[in-house]
Amino acid sequence: xxxxxxxxxxxxxxxxxxxxxxxxxxxxxxxxxxxxxxxxxxxxxxxxxxxxxxxxxxxxxxxxxxxxxxxxxxxxxxxxxxxxxxxxxxxxxxxxxxxxxxxxxxxxxxxxxxxxxxxxxxxxxxxxxxxxxxxxxxxxxxxxxxxxxxxxxxxxxxxxxxxxxxxxxxxxxxxxxxxxxxxxxxxxxxxxxxxxxxxxxxxxxxxxxxxxxxxxxxxxxxxxxxxxxxxxxxxxxxxxxxxxxxxxxxxxxxxxxxxxxxxxxxxxxxxxxxxxxxxxxxxxxxxxxxxxxxxxxxxxxxxxxxxxxxxxxxxxxxxxxxxxxxxxxxxxxxxxxxxxxxxxxxxxxxxxxxxxxxxxxxxxxxxxxxxxxxxxxxxxxxxxxxxxxxxxxxxxxxxxxxxxxxxxxxxxxx
Amino acid sequence: xxxxxxxxxxxxxxxxxxxxxxxxxxxxxxxxxxxxxxxxxxxxxxxxxxxxxxxxxxxxxxxxxxxxxxxxxxxxxxxxxxxxxxxxxxxxxxxxxxxxxxxxxxxxxxxxxxxxxxxxxxxxxxxxxxxxxxxxxxxxxxxxxxxxxxxxxxxxxxxxxxxxxxx
Amino acid sequence: xxxxxxxxxxxxxxxxxxxxxxxxxxxxxxxxxxxxxxxxxxxxxxxxxxxxxxxxxxxxxxxxxxxxxxxxxxxxxxxxxxxxxxxxxxxxxxxxxxxxxxxxxxxxxxxxxxxxxxxxxxxxxxxxxxxxxxxxxxxxxxxxxxxxxxxxxxxxxxxxxxxxxxxxxxxxxxxxxxxxxxxxxxxxxxxxxxxxxxxxxxxxxxxxxxxxxxxxxxxxxxxxxxxxxxxxxxxxxxxxxxxxxxxxxxxxxxxxxxxxxxxxxxxxxxxxxxxxxxxxxxxxxxxxxxxxxxxxxxxxxxxxxxxxxxxxxxxxxxxxxxxxxxxxxxxxxxxxxxxxxxxxxxxxxxxxxxxxxx
Numbered sequence: 001x002x003x004x005x006x007x008x009x010x011x012x013x014x015x016x017x018x019x020x021x022x023x024x025x026x027x028x029x030x031x032x033x034x035x036x037x038x039x040x041x042x043x044x045x046x047x048x049x050x051x052x053x054x055x056x057x058x059x060x061x062x063x064x065x066x067x068x069x070x071x072x073x074x075x076x077x078x079x080x081x082x083x084x085x086x087x088x089x090x091x092x093x094x095x096x097x098x099x100x101x102x103x104x105x106x107x108x109x110x111x112x113x114x115x116x117x118x119x120x121x122x123x124x125x126x127x128x129x130x131x132x133x134x135x136x137x138x139x140x141x142x143x144x145x146x147x148x149x150x151x152x153x154x155x156x157x158x159x160x161x162x163x164x165x166x167x168x169x170x171x172x173x174x175x176x177x178x179x180x181x182x183x184x185x186x187x188x189x190x191x192x193x194x195x196x197x198x199x200x201x202x203x204x205x206x207x208x209x210x211x212x213x214x215x216x217x218x219x220x221x222x223x224x225x226x227x228x229x230x231x232x233x234x235x236x237x238x239x240x241x242x243x244x245x246x247x248x249x250x251x252x253x254x255x256x257x258x259x260x261x262x263x264x265x266x267x268x269x270x271x272x273x274x275x276x277x278x279x280x281x282x283x284x285x286x287x288x289x290x291x292x293x294x295x296x297x298x299x300x301x302x303x304x305x306x307x308x309x310x311x312x313x314x315x316x317x318x319x320x321x322x323x324x325x326x327x328x329x330x331x332x333x334x335x336x337x338x339x340x341x342x343x344x345x346x347x348x349x350x351x352x353x354x355x356x357x358x359x360x361x362x363x364x365x366x367x368x369x370x371x372x373x374x375x376x377x378x379x380x381x382x383x384x385x386x387x388x389x390x391x392x393x394x395x396x397x398x399x400x401x402x403x404x405x406x407x408x409x410x411x412x413x414x
Numbered sequence: 415x416x417x418x419x420x421x422x423x424x425x426x427x428x429x430x431x432x433x434x435x436x437x438x439x440x441x442x443x444x445x446x447x448x449x450x451x452x453x454x455x456x457x458x459x460x461x462x463x464x465x466x467x468x469x470x471x472x473x474x475x476x477x478x479x480x481x482x483x484x485x486x487x488x489x490x491x492x493x494x495x496x497x498x499x500x501x502x503x504x505x506x507x508x509x510x511x512x513x514x515x516x517x518x519x520x521x522x523x524x525x526x527x528x529x530x531x532x533x534x535x536x537x538x539x540x541x542x543x544x545x546x547x548x549x550x551x552x553x554x555x556x557x558x559x560x561x562x563x564x565x566x567x568x569x570x571x572x573x574x575x576x577x578x579x580x581x
Numbered sequence: 582x583x584x585x586x587x588x589x590x591x592x593x594x595x596x597x598x599x600x601x602x603x604x605x606x607x608x609x610x611x612x613x614x615x616x617x618x619x620x621x622x623x624x625x626x627x628x629x630x631x632x633x634x635x636x637x638x639x640x641x642x643x644x645x646x647x648x649x650x651x652x653x654x655x656x657x658x659x660x661x662x663x664x665x666x667x668x669x670x671x672x673x674x675x676x677x678x679x680x681x682x683x684x685x686x687x688x689x690x691x692x693x694x695x696x697x698x699x700x701x702x703x704x705x706x707x708x709x710x711x712x713x714x715x716x717x718x719x720x721x722x723x724x725x726x727x728x729x730x731x732x733x734x735x736x737x738x739x740x741x742x743x744x745x746x747x748x749x750x751x752x753x754x755x756x757x758x759x760x761x762x763x764x765x766x767x768x769x770x771x772x773x774x775x776x777x778x779x780x781x782x783x784x785x786x787x788x789x790x791x792x793x794x795x796x797x798x799x800x801x802x803x804x805x806x807x808x809x810x811x812x813x814x815x816x817x818x819x820x821x822x823x824x825x826x827x828x829x830x831x832x833x834x835x836x837x838x839x840x841x842x843x844x845x846x847x848x849x850x851x852x853x854x855x856x857x858x859x860x861x862x863x864x865x866x867x868x869x870x871x872x873x874x875x876x877x878x879x880x881x882x883x884x885x886x887x888x889x890x891x892x893x894x895x896x897x898x899x900x901x902x903x904x905x906x907x908x909x910x911x912x913x914x915x916x917x918x919x920x921x922x923x924x925x926x927x928x929x930x931x932x933x934x935x936x937x938x939x
Contacts, residue, residue: 037938040584042591062444079855080804083905085450087443090905091912109591243937252938256423260927260934263426267924274920278913283603290859291851301610306602367594371601375609382609422930429926433919458817473820 030255034235036223037252043221044265045110050209051266052103052273057202059095062088067148069194071187074150075292094277094285100142101284102273104307107135115337116359118226118346123219125338130212132335137205142305144197147190151289152299158185158193160302168321184295226346301376309373310366314394316377317387326394333397340397343404351410354403358396365393456565458558461497469518469525471507474553474564478507478515480525481562482536488523491537493549493579495570497557504562505538505550516550525550552580616645623874625866628888630733632680634871635746639673679743683736686768691776699766699774706759711810713838715758716845718798718809726783728795728893731775733885738762738771745882746873788900791893795884796853799842801835804854805901808835809842846880857895857902865895 120128181188237249538550556568736744
């Protein structure tokens with residue numbers, strides 16, 4: 001047993017340190033967790049995501065108190081009880097809806113930041129992989145949550161997405177029925193997606209967020225130039241504490257210096273967030289879902305929420321089997337990014353020759369796919385464009401491999 | 415530098431706390447009983463249904479209510495509710511000891527609680543020497559024609575309350 | 582500054598994506614086109630009923646058919662298209678004549694007193710008793726003068742199916758429940774009755790009353806405890822069994838009324854509790870003005886609300902479908918103000934933290 005100061009006053013600093021090593025924990029997690037100085041506001045997206053997740057959990061708790069997970073009660077519990085009767089129920093619902101949409105906007109910004117600055121390479125592969133895992137988990141969380149109001153879009157999205165698991169020509173309909181617990185989305189389906197949404201998935205997400213943080217520990221956060229920082233030397237300089245040594249140091253502590261910037265960025269973000277909550281929430285709460293679920297009437301247009309559109313569009317232009325394979329490839333392709341990129345450089349895309357063009361092309365393709373995913377495929381122009389961009393997306397993988405294979409190594413200090 | 419820095423940090427923290435208070439207010443309102451629950455808090459009792467000398471049970475805010483139309487041989491009491499010259503005993507049918515529901519015994523003309531043997535007479539008065547500490551409680555009521563509206567406080571109820579007769 | 586430039590890039594791509602998946606995609610999704618691929622713009626006409634929407638629909642139908650006939654090679658198909666064209670032209674002429682006559686009646690000076698006497702024969706059906714007649718409950722007319730457009734009322738008394746723009750439904754054997762009135766009233770009588778309605782039934786209705794008179798016989802509003810038979814009566818459960826027999830009896834009556842209604846309309850008209858969130862403002866306005874413009878062939882009749890009448894109904898739909906609007910408008914500025922000040926304070930804190938770092 002460790003040495004304990006028997007005279008320490010209960011719950012005093014010394015007393016807590018003896019039992020919990022509080023000072024050490026604070027140092028490890030905050031005041032001596034080093035972040036490079038050379039960063040911009042995009043580095044705050046991680047904490048913005050953490051804050052958004054927190055807001056989603058809190059608003060979700062209040063919704064959970066009045067939500068009724070039955071096919072007869074779900075729609076009215078959301079649209080009547082929560083929106084009309086519960087004090088500030090509308091606020092929690094709007095926050096939850098906007099949060100679910102914005103969390104994906106920030107995830108995409110976070111993800112493209114990582115690609116642009118090459119933050120998935122040279123020891124940072126696990127950061128990327130755990131991050132992609134979180135993307136998949138958040139997608140599952142968003143999808144399961146979308147089922148809960150049990151409107152027309154909930155029902156038909158549930159129908160279409162679970163049908164994907166029939167595996168095209170494999171015709172594994174018994175597997176689809178197993179997933180649904182019924183022939184169509186019904187009570188069993190709603191019950192299990194409710195469980196997934198409010199319990200199992202959040203639990204796994206929290207664990208994965210902790211893991212994502214842990215993966216940052218050894219390789220450290222990347223910086224704007226992709227420079228290899230001598231963290232030990234910089235930390236020593238910072239701890240020296242003079243204005244001069246701190247200027248020379250290339251790092252800052254997570255708390256309070258890095259955090260002060262994060263919180264400013266969060267402030268700007270929450271202005272946008274609450275503007276949407278109060279004045280422009282329709283985009284996150286589709287009108288079609290205000291019609292109650294009706295298994296005998298398909299809505300004229302079925303489309304997923306905007307953050308799923310690009311992968312949905314990869315499915316759409318092909319025949320059933322090819323579409324499914326393309327869709328499956330698209331889901332896992334991004335996971336493999338650190339291994340497809342053969343370049344030795346960790347640097348912003350602007351300094352990486354052809355990679356620069358690859359990056360902006362990828363962004364444009366994904367935005368184009370997102371738009372086409374919602375535009376009516378009955379229009380021949382849109383349908384043709386969908387095919388072109390879906391093929392282009394699939395070719396981006398091999399293209400990256402070739403481009404980076406021939407990428408010249410950037411000399412340090414160049 | 416450090417004092418200034420601390421000041422800004424504290425100002426931000428303090429301001430955030432103000433926002434948190436707003437958030438807690440919204441959360442508190444979310445926990446409040448729903449308007450529909452409150453609206454369902456009144457029950458109308460049709461007194462023409464009451465049979466003389468036999469209590470009927472009504473439900474008000476989830477609790478049972480005794481309404482007993484007194485017969486001539488039942489002693490009058492200042493706790494009685496008089497509607498159109500007829501005397502009624504009205505009370506929440508929960509024993510004032512630990513909240514069990516007493517049963518009416520026709521033979522002895524008393525309300526008997528099986529849990530710990532408490533006994534109340536036809537005016538809801540607890541018999542001495544037994545566990546119940548006080549008479550059966552009278553719920554708030556208002557008289558409207560030949561009906562009682564349980565849940566709203568009419569002048570007759572307020573008069574009883576003023577004389578400390580409702581508990 | 583570099584960070585602002587980066588922010589500009591992020592904002593540009595975010596807004597571009599938003600524009601594409603929201604305004605642009607929704608426009609593309611709901612756009613209607615004629616046979617030649619020209620977009621048909623559906624616009625509101627300020628709740629004026631003079632045959633404009635019918636004329637526009639006929640014009641599109643005729644030009645579509647002419648275009649198709651011009652392209653059709655198969656003689657047999659061509660002949661059938663030509664037959665359709667003749668029919669469409671008939672409809673066009675019939676409607677034009679009808680609305681011209683309505684306009685003539687509109688010129689007459691009505692006598693309210695004579696109208697009142699003539700109106701007595703209407704109260705046999707329009708009695709507010711919630712009795713289904715010929716498939717549907719006749720509407721209560723207590724506030725008809727305030728709710729409905731004058732021209733529409735004239736048209737309705739002249740030919741109910743034509744006024745409601747559901748004449749296609751009654752082309753074969755089906756009878757309009759009020760069809761017997763067609764041709765039984767003289768033009769002067771029509772003018773008299775409409776004058777009477779406009780003068781004597783013009784008391785200002787509440788938003789809910791407007792909805793109850795104009796919509797409820799077909800549409801329920803369960804979030805306000807309203808069924809096709811009106812407000813759900815208060816009933817009480819039997820304390821010994823826990824069953825509320827009166828409520829069950831009422832539910833059965835509603836179910837029976839709904840079955841009759843669904844038989845008559847083809848399907849049960851939807852509950853409107855959430856309709857204000859499920860459809861856009863533009864859709865609601867143009868649809869109520871003339872349902873055929875948004876859903877060609879629908880069995881929903883045009884109800885003939887005047888602009889003021891529509892505003893009342895709309896107000897009620899908002900009250901029930903979007904009850905949090907007043908609370909949002911109240912709390913919004915405070916919350917946004919809070920985060921503005923929060924951001925300024927956070928910026929000051931950040932500036933001090935980062936002051937001597939470079």
